[in-house]
Ligand code: ADP
């Protein structure tokens with residue numbers, strides 16, 4: 001193929017413009033992104049080679065080499081991973097396949113800091129090379145293709161790129177950055193090495209650089225021809241806890257989640273028994289922009305004996321814990337396991353159950369901590385993720401009770417943070433049910449006339465104002481043996497709380513008002529099932545209630561909004 005010039009997809013052009021014009025803080029993350037792509041490419045080779053050993057060619061040792069050429073002002077990141085064909089290079093380095101690009105740009109444009117960390121979050125890490133380079137050359141050959149089927153991709157990061165066929169003996173990819181004026185720091189061993197150990201220490205492949213020695217004659221450090229590893233090259237989760245610092249745990253989290261903030265909590269365990277696996281799971285501090293997409297891929301990577309198998313293996317986590325990030329490394333699953341097989345595997349079920357328990361355990365220890373700061377962390381978590389966690393009530397019956405204890409609500413007692421246990425501890429003598437009201441907003445709930453009698457009697461009522469609450473209530477009927485009861489349904493039965501005298505008076509009044517009630521019933525007959533005298537109101541003259549067992553007024557409104 002002779003040289004061909006292609007235009008970037010419009011989104012890529014916009015990204016490149018932003019990258020080159022506004023990302024300066026943390027510019028060194030380009031190295032993390034390129035090393036992570038190299039490592040991904042090696043993972044992919046290892047995986048494809050399970051079915052096709054010929055892909056190994058004669059280079060069985062996967063590795064990443066980082067080198068620079070001072071005279072040419074280039075920094076090169078090479079890997080002997082899967083490589084790219086010409087079509088793949090055009091597709092992966094010229095278009096953006098993933099959704100979320102628009103959110104990414106909005107975030108970048110709005111963010112005063114213009115933090116380059118953001119870039120990895122949206123699957124556009126490759127382009128971060130243009131922060132420090134005014135030209136990038138990629139020389140690559142897909143594993144399995146002939147040496148003369150190599151590809152050279154070149155771009156100056158403006159509107160277009162060029163592709164031509166080359167001969168490349170070794171499989172894999174060289175990314176050659178032609179550094180901009182002023183970026184000479186990346187032509188120094190110490191600078192590159194320290195950046196790699198900061199961001200990429202846990203990468204499970206060796207990352208090699210040329211060794212430097214002191215040349216006494218020249219009185220300076222000189223680069224030799226000998227390669228040495230600059231990272232620890234053991235998968236972080238396979239090391240023992242005592243060897244891992246909090247910073248390393250956090251850096252690993254940022255790498256796999258592309259989050260810029262440290263995680264809220266993490267758990268790292270080796271599980272033995274019927275099913276053997278290692279889990280390293282993180283709870284993010286903030287909700288990602290696509291949390292509400294239930295089809296969104298999960299955040300847990302599956303490895304089998306340290307071999308990467310797949311990203312976002314949904315079967316490893318219930319949908320309502322889709323915000324959890326991390327790694328699960330199984331000792332039992334076959335290396336060629338497919339997504340379909342995962343769904344049916346008993347080992348996977350055991351892993352999912354075990355991991356769910358761990359995550360709930362992390363949340364419980366925050367929520368119930370003696371330490372106020374930890375409890376505040378839980379409150380912050382609940383703000384961002386509470387609605388998602390509520391989905392678990394219907395999805396995960398086995399853990400219903402544990403989940404219900406983690407829930408926090410508003411009530412007539414406090415605007416937030418009320419747990420069902422708090423509520424039960426404040427129940428009045430003789431009170432048998434947990435009372436709640438559902439509404440569109442806290443203000444609407446608080447001003448509902450249906451609360452009057454409860455206020456008068458000093459009985460707490462939960463104010464449920466999240467969209468998922470109605471749905472949650474269709475799965476959660478009771479807490480610790482106390483039924484959950486709507487204050488807006490049927491004739492409320494206050495049980496022992498009702499005083500006998502009031503009841504009798506109401507009956508008498510009802511009797512005497514019968515002619516009026518009949519008239520009202522007649523004139524409202526198409527719109528109301530019944531008209532009753534009530535003791536539930538204190539100040540308001542009338543209120544609407546729904547029959548026990550009917551959809552609540554609030555749910556009816558939600559369904560109507562949804563066009564049903
Ligand atoms: P992401 O890594 O999130 O997919 P990037 O912008 O970092 O996004 O990379 C885009 C794509 O380019 C990768 O998904 C991969 O298909 C391809 N790619 C990048 N670097 C390499 C490499 N060193 N070897 C093989 N493919 C690569």
Ligand code: MG
Nearest residue numbers: 033037125126
């Ligand atoms: Mg990447």
